[in-house]
Amino acid sequence: MIAFIGKRLLGLVATLLVASFLVFAVTEFSPGNVARKTLGPFAAQESVDLLYQKLHLNDSLPVRYVRWLGVLTGVIADPLQDPALKLDFKDPRGDRYFGNFGYSTLYKLPVNDVIWNRLGNTALLAGISFALIVPLSLIFGVLAGMREGSFLDRTISVFGIVATSIPEFASGVFLVAIFVVALRLLPGTSPLTTGGGGWSIASQFVLPVAVLVLYDSGYVVRMVRGSTAEVMNKPYIRTAVLKGLSFKTVVWRHAVRNAMIAPFTVILLQINFLISGVVVTEMVFAYPGFGRMLLEASLFGDIALIEAATLVALAVATTTQLLSDIGYALLNPQIRVA
Amino acid sequence: MTDYRDNEHIKTLARDLSEKRIDRREFVRFATLLGLSATTAYGLAGKITGEAFAPAARADALPKGGTIRIGNRIKEIKNPHTYSWGGYDSNMSRQVVEYLTFTDEKGATHPYLAESWTASPDLKTWTFKLRNGVKWSNGEPLTADHVVWNLKRVLDPEVGSSMIGLMSSYMLKDDPTQKDAKGNPKQVLWDANAIEKVDNSTFRFNCKVAQVAVPEHLFHYVMAILHPDDQGVFQVGSKGTGAFELTEFEVGKKATFKAKKGYWGGDANVDMIEMTDTGDDPTAAISALASKQLHGLVFADPLQYDALAALPHLQLYSVPTGETVVLRMKVTEKPFNDVRVRQAMRYAIDQGPILQVALHGLGREGQHHHTSPAHPEYAELPPFKRDLAKAKQLLAAAGFANGLDTEIFVPTDLPWGQVQVESAVEQWKEAGIRVKINLMPGASYWDVWTKVPFGSTIWYHRPLAIMTYGLAYRTGAPWNESAYSNKDFDELLTQAEGTIDVGKRREIMAKLEKILQDDGPLVQPLFRDTFTFMDKRVKGFSMHPTNYFFGWKVGLAEA
Numbered sequence: 001m002i003a004f005i006g007k008r009l010l011g012l013v014a015t016l017l018v019a020s021f022l023v024f025a026v027t028e029f030s031p032g033n034v035a036r037k038t039l040g041p042f043a044a045q046e047s048v049d050l051l052y053q054k055l056h057l058n059d060s061l062p063v064r065y066v067r068w069l070g071v072l073t074g075v076i077a078d079p080l081q082d083p084a085l086k087l088d089f090k091d092p093r094g095d096r097y098f099g100n101f102g103y104s105t106l107y108k109l110p111v112n113d114v115i116w117n118r119l120g121n122t123a124l125l126a127g128i129s130f131a132l133i134v135p136l137s138l139i140f141g142v143l144a145g146m147r148e149g150s151f152l153d154r155t156i157s158v159f160g161i162v163a164t165s166i167p168e169f170a171s172g173v174f175l176v177a178i179f180v181v182a183l184r185l186l187p188g189t190s191p192l193t194t195g196g197g198g199w200s201i202a203s204q205f206v207l208p209v210a211v212l213v214l215y216d217s218g219y220v221v222r223m224v225r226g227s228t229a230e231v232m233n234k235p236y237i238r239t240a241v242l243k244g245l246s247f248k249t250v251v252w253r254h255a256v257r258n259a260m261i262a263p264f265t266v267i268l269l270q271i272n273f274l275i276s277g278v279v280v281t282e283m284v285f286a287y288p289g290f291g292r293m294l295l296e297a298s299l300f301g302d303i304a305l306i307e308a309a310t311l312v313a314l315a316v317a318t319t320t321q322l323l324s325d326i327g328y329a330l331l332n333p334q335i336r337v338a
Numbered sequence: 339m340t341d342y343r344d345n346e347h348i349k350t351l352a353r354d355l356s357e358k359r360i361d362r363r364e365f366v367r368f369a370t371l372l373g374l375s376a377t378t379a380y381g382l383a384g385k386i387t388g389e390a391f392a393p394a395a396r397a398d399a400l401p402k403g404g405t406i407r408i409g410n411r412i413k414e415i416k417n418p419h420t421y422s423w424g425g426y427d428s429n430m431s432r433q434v435v436e437y438l439t440f441t442d443e444k445g446a447t448h449p450y451l452a453e454s455w456t457a458s459p460d461l462k463t464w465t466f467k468l469r470n471g472v473k474w475s476n477g478e479p480l481t482a483d484h485v486v487w488n489l490k491r492v493l494d495p496e497v498g499s500s501m502i503g504l505m506s507s508y509m510l511k512d513d514p515t516q517k518d519a520k521g522n523p524k525q526v527l528w529d530a531n532a533i534e535k536v537d538n539s540t541f542r543f544n545c546k547v548a549q550v551a552v553p554e555h556l557f558h559y560v561m562a563i564l565h566p567d568d569q570g571v572f573q574v575g576s577k578g579t580g581a582f583e584l585t586e587f588e589v590g591k592k593a594t595f596k597a598k599k600g601y602w603g604g605d606a607n608v609d610m611i612e613m614t615d616t617g618d619d620p621t622a623a624i625s626a627l628a629s630k631q632l633h634g635l636v637f638a639d640p641l642q643y644d645a646l647a648a649l650p651h652l653q654l655y656s657v658p659t660g661e662t663v664v665l666r667m668k669v670t671e672k673p674f675n676d677v678r679v680r681q682a683m684r685y686a687i688d689q690g691p692i693l694q695v696a697l698h699g700l701g702r703e704g705q706h707h708h709t710s711p712a713h714p715e716y717a718e719l720p721p722f723k724r725d726l727a728k729a730k731q732l733l734a735a736a737g738f739a740n741g742l743d744t745e746i747f748v749p750t751d752l753p754w755g756q757v758q759v760e761s762a763v764e765q766w767k768e769a770g771i772r773v774k775i776n777l778m779p780g781a782s783y784w785d786v787w788t789k790v791p792f793g794s795t796i797w798y799h800r801p802l803a804i805m806t807y808g809l810a811y812r813t814g815a816p817w818n819e820s821a822y823s824n825k826d827f828d829e830l831l832t833q834a835e836g837t838i839d840v841g842k843r844r845e846i847m848a849k850l851e852k853i854l855q856d857d858g859p860l861v862q863p864l865f866r867d868t869f870t871f872m873d874k875r876v877k878g879f880s881m882h883p884t885n886y887f888f889g890w891k892v893g894l895a896e897a
Contacts, residue, residue: 036785046522047498088416088571107589108414114589176625181649188625191614193592196407196631286615286622288591296590296618299779 005322012318016311023310024065027303033057034105034301054085055105068307074098102304106297111308114293119275119312121192122282122290126274128205129212134267137217138260141224145259146251148229156221163218172211172284179207189286208285212278216270223266228259261331268324276313354841368714368838370447370553379446400878400893405610408887409623409635412593412615418562418572419492419499425885428559429636430587433595433611433889434578435562438466438485439553441801443657443882445714447553451480451563451579461548461836468539472602474565474577482541487566489533489541495525497570503809503816504555508545509533548836554801559884581606581890590615595889607878607893621645627652627871633894634872637885640697640754646871653876656869658702659799659883660710660806663755665746665762665861666820671791673744674859678736683861684722685729686769687762692863696758700869704862707851708810709803712865712883715834716803717848722855729769741770747790751780758863759794788819795819799868799883804834807850811858820859827853 035051070076081095089103091110101111144156180188187199240250279291297305329335355365369379411426421427440450453469472480492501516524534542565577581601586594595611616623624645626632667674689703705722748759763773813823837843875895
C-alpha cells in the first residue's frame with residue numbers, strides 16, 4: 001500500500017512538471033501581451049516595451065520555465081521583486097522561499113496572497129454542494145434503479161435529465177428571476193460580505209449551491225441509477241429474492257454496496273469539477289472564487305497565477321484519483337492496489 | 339490678480355452672449371475655462387441676458403449617514419498618475435485624492451483644489467491660486483510645492499503618465515542631448531521655469547504655445563494631486579485631501595472608504611462608501627441591484643438596460659457624451675487611399691437604425707465628423723443622409739463598379755461596438771461593399787489598433803472636440819490611427835485651439851467638420867449617452883459623461 005502511494009506521488013510530481021511546462025508553452029501562443037494589458041490600450045508603445053523587458057518576457061521559453069521552477073523551489077530569488085525595476089513587487093515572505101509561486105501581474109500581489117483565499121472560498125462552495133450532491137444522488141439513484149421502468153424511476157430519470165441539460169448560466173438566471181426579482185427571498189449575488197441589503201452570508205450560499213446541486217446531481221443520479229439497475233439484474237439478486245428475503249433487505253444488503261463501485265469514481269471526479277468547473281456559477285453570482293480567478297488570469301495572460309492554479313487543480317485531481325483507487329479496493333476486495 | 343472685467347477674452351464672450359451668438363451654457367463654459375468661478379459666470383450671464391440663475395441644491399439639504407454601496411470593477415489602483423482606464427480605478431482613488439479643477443456634467447469647469455485661475459491674453463501664461471484651508475489627512479496644509487511635485491512627476495516621460503499626451507505640445511520639448519531606451523531624444527520640460535511656484539499657494543504654467551484647455555487637462559483622471567511622501571503610490575493609508583479615506587482594498591473583491599472629519603468642503607453626507615466587484619458577467623450586477631445588495635453602478639452597459647429599467651426601485655440617470663466607436667480607414671492603405679471610396683463608405687450608412695440596434699436609441703446620430711452636440715464648440719451642419727446611388731456612383735468612379743471587398747478588425751470587448759459594425763456591414767452590402775468582420779480579443783486589438791487598414795475603435799468623451807481632433811486626426815499624432823494627414827485641417831485646428839471667440843471658433847469648427855465629412859478617414863454612425871441606475875434612496879447623484887462618481891455629492895435616504 002505504502003509503495004503504491006509512493007509510486008503515485010512520484011507520478012504526481014512528473015505530471016505536475018509536464019503540465020506546468022505545457023501551460024507555459026500554450027500561453028506563449030495566446031494573443032495579446034501582458035505588458036500591454038497591464039498598461040492599457042492607450043499607453044505608448046515605448047512604455048509597453050519597457051515593461052515587457054522589466055518583466056523578463058523577452059527571454060526564451062525554456063529560460064523562463066527553468067527560472068519559474070527555480071523560484072518555486074526557492075533555489076533562486078524572484079527577479080521581479082528587484083526594487084531596481086521599480087515594479088513595486090513586494091512579498092512579505094521574502095523573494096526566495098520554497099513554494100514561491102511568484103508575483104501575479106493581474107492582481108499586483110504575490111500569488112500566495114491571492115490564491116489560497118480564493119481556493120478557500122471555492123472549497124466552501126464546493127464542500128456544501130458536495131455534501132448535498134452525494135446523499136441526494138445516492139438516494140434518488142438507488143430509488144430509481146431498484147425498480148427499473150417503474151413510475152418512480154421514470155419521474156426521477158426525467159427530472160435528472162432535465163436538471164443536467166440546463167446549463168448553469170441558464171438555471172442561475174431562472175432561479176434569480178424567481179427567488180430574487182419576483183419573490184425577493186434571496187440575494188442575487190454572493191460577494192461573501194454582509195451589509196448589502198442585510199443578507200446573511202448563509203443566504204448568499206443558497207442560490208449558487210442550488211445551481212450546482214441541480215446541475216451536478218442530475219448527472220450523478222443517472223450514473224447511480226444505471227449501476228443499481230444493472231446490479232438488480234444480476235443472478236445473485238435473483239437468488240436472494242428467491243431465498244425469500246424481503247425486497248428492502250435485498251436492496252440494502254446485496255445491491256447497494258455492489259452498485260456503488262462504478263459511481264464511486266464518478267462521485268470523486270465531481271470534486272475536480274467543483275474546484276475548477278464552477279467558474280460559470282461563480283460568474284453568475286459574482287462569487288469571489290477560484291474558477292473566476294483562473295478565468296481572469298487566463299484572459300489576462302497572468303502566467304504565474306495560471307501556473308499556480310493549474311498545479312493546485314492538478315494536485316486536487318490526482319489526490320481524488322488516488323482516493324478513488326483506494327476506495328475502489330475497499331469496496332471490491334477482488335481489486336488490489338499495487 | 340487681474341479683475342475679470344479687464345480680460346479681453348471675457349469681454350468678447352460677454353459681447354457674444356448679449357448678441358445671442360452663444361447661449362448661456364457656452365458662456366459659462368468658456369468663462370469658467372478662463373478662470374471665472376462658475377457662480378460669478380452664471381451671475382454675469384444673468385446680468386447680460388436678464389435671466390436669473392438658480393443655485394444648485396445645497397449639499398446640506400441631503401440626508402446624512404449610512405453606507406452607500408456601489409458596483410464597480412475592483413481593479414488595481416496603485417499608481418493614479420499612470421491609470422489607463424479611468425472608469426474603474428480613478429473612481430476609487432477619486433474619493434480620497436482630488437484634482438485642481440472640476441469639469442461638471444454640462445462641460446463647465448469649476449474651481450476645486452485651485453480656487454481661481456487667470457490666463458494671460460496670449461493664453462500662454464496660466465496662474466492658479468490654491469484654495470485656503472485644504473488639509474491632507476495628516477493635518478498638513480496643501481501647498482504649491484505639493485502641486486508642483488505632482489505636475490513635474492506626470493510630465494517625466496519615465497513615469498509613463500498619459501498627461502504627456504495632453505500637455506507635451508505646450509509643456510515639453512525634445513532634448514537631443516539625452517536619449518531614452520530606444521535611442522530617441524528624451525522629452526523634457528521646454529523651459530526650466532515651465533512649471534513655476536509663485537508663492538506658497540500660487541503656481542503658474544508658462545506654456546510654449548497658446549493653450550485654451552489647461553483647466554480641462556487638470557481634470558484628466560490621472561492628474562490626481564498626491565502627497566509627495568507617498569511617492570506616487572496609492573493604497574490603504576495614503577494621504578489625501580478628499581472627503582474619504584481608503585480603509586480596505588482587495589483586487590477583484592471590494593474597496594471601502596470611510597468619511598473623514600474636517601474635510602475642507604464640509605463633511606460628506608454618507609459615513610461610508612463600499613464598492614464591490616460584480617465581475618465580467620453583466621447579469622451579476624443586475625441581480626445585486628434587484629436584491630438591493632447594491633445601491634447603484636458607476637456605469638451600466640446597454641445590455642443591462644432593459645432588465646434594470648424593469649426594476650421599480652431604480653432611477654435612470656443618463657447624459658449625452660462625445661463617446662463613440664469610429665469605423666476608421668487607414669488612408670495609406672488600398673482601397674481607402676482613394677477619397678471616393680471613403681466617401682462611398684459614409685454615403686452607404688443610415689445612422690438611425692444603427693442607433694436603435696446598437697444602443698436601444700440611447701444616444702445621438704453621428705455626422706461622420708467626430709464632434710458631438712455635447713461639445714461646446716459643436717457646429718451644426720446639414721444632416722448627412724444616406725445616398726445609395728451616390729455611394730455606388732463614387733465606387734464606380736474609383737474603379738469598383740462591381741463592388742468592393744474588404745475586411746474590418748473588431749475588438750470583442752465592447753458588445754455594442756460589435757453590434758454597430760454588424761449593422762453597418764448589412765447596410766454596406768446594399769451598396770455593393772462586402773465587408774468581412776474579423777473579430778479579435780480586445781487585448782490583441784489594442785496591440786494593432788493603429789496598424790490595421792480598417793478597424794473599429796472606441797473614443798471616450800473629452801470635454802472639447804478639439805482635444806479629440808488633436809489626438810486623432812492631426813498629422814503625425816501618436817494616436818492618429820488612420821494616418822490621416824491634411825494640411826488645411828491641421829492649420830485650421832491650430833487656429834481653433836488658439837481662438838477663444840466662440841462665434842469665430844464655431845466657424846472654424848464648421849470647416850473642420852466639413853473636411854472630415856468630405857475627406858476624412860472615418861465612418862461614425864453615433865454618439866452614445868452614458869447612463870447608470872441608482873436606487874431611488876440615493877440623492878444628489880448626477881451622471882457624468884466620463885462616468886465619474888463623487889462620494890461627497892451623494893446622500894442616502896432612509897429605506
